[in-house]
Amino acid sequence: MTKPPLVETPEGWVPSGLKVRGKAGSKVTPPSTPTIAPLDARPPTRPAASPNRTPPEPPSEPTGTKASDGSGVRFRPMPVLTILSILCLGILYVLGDWQWAKFVEKSRAPAVAAATAPVSVSAGLQSPQPEYRPVELTGLIDPRSVRVRALRDGINGYRIFTPVVMEDGWIFVDRGFVPETEVDKVPVLSGQVSLRGVLRKGAKANSFTPDNDPIRQDWYWPDLPAMGASLKLTGGSPAYYVALNLVDPLATGQMQINPWADSKGANQIPPERHLGYALTWWGFGFALIGVYTGLHLRTGRLRFGRAPT
Structure with a gap:
């Protein structure tokens, strides 16, 4: 069977003698062939969420631990x-x-009233508190002396300790401080003397004070028994010495107050x-x-x- 020839019409190519219904000027396009995308180009499908499904909970932390938020102190010491x-x-x-x-x-040191009358050395030593007790002594001074290192107002020097022999024994007398550059100018005393001062206890100053060297006559603190033994003195009062109130170790004629006889503490350094x-x-x-x-x-x-x- 021969197919009828196609004729071109406003509606497109149709078989000859076929009438096409429709509006004038409309154009019928042949259906297009659907294209299929490759499998690898298709977007991943996601299963539809079930309305009754709950989101998974985050993993719980081990019991006894706490999550760290990065805050705190970080310290790595240099060894x-x-x-x-x-x-x-x-x-x-x-x-x-x-x-x-x-x-x-020194703040708690007992203050001795200025009006207190001095007593003899033996009476002062027998009192309940001999420390800082005003005394008066009369005796024969020994020409030998012992130099004890000291520091006063930032100046290195020596305190001159001279023994005085009394009727009932002997006792060291602190004649005052002399700078190291003038220690050789200290005069040698002798004869009968009458002096006033306060009783002081010869004790080691502190643990930082160097040890004395009796053989070399190098004294850093008044160790009275060792000082008396170095001068071959026997008897007497090796526990205390007398710090004179007014001193003039260089015999200049200008008396000055002995800071070691101060009733507030009898020391060259005040408590403050x-x-x-x-x-x-x-x-x-x-x-x-x-x-x-x-x-x-x-x-x-x-x-x-x-x-x-």
Whole structure:
């Protein structure tokens, strides 16, 4: 069977003699062939969420632990610097505590009234509190003397201890302080003397004072028994000595007050100065802590706050 020829019409190519219904001017396009996308180009399909399905819960933390939010203090000390700082802090604390003890001791020292009449040395030694007791002695002075190292107003020198022989024994007399450059100018005394002063106890100053060397006659603190033995003195009162109220060790004719005979403590350093020394040593300790902390902050070994993510 022969197919009828196709004729072109406004509606398109149609078989000859076929009438096409429709609006004039409309154009019928042949159906297009659907294209199928490759399998690998298709978007992944996601299963439809069930209305009754709940989202999964996050994993729970182990019992007894707490989540870290990165906050807190992070400290990595420098080993050598830390050891040296601890040693220095210990030394500074000991020095400050020693000065504080001296301050408390001198602040509590019994004050001797100026109107108290002096007594004899033997009566003063028999009193309940011989320390700082005003006494008066008369006797024969020994021309030999012992030099004890001392420091006064920042000047190195010596205190001159000379024995005085009385009727009932002997006792050392502190004649005053002499600078080291003038110690050879101290005159040698002899004959009968009558002196006034206060009784002082010859005790070691502190644990930092060097030991005495009796053989070389090098004395750092008034060890009265050893000083008397070095001069071959027997008997007497080796526990106390007399600190003269007014001294003139160089015989210049200008008497001056002996700070070791001061009734407030009989020492060349007042209590207030010991308090200042204690605060200074402790202040150095706090400064060392500040430098130690600042150095660790600067090098990143000490950090505060939230750690970077």
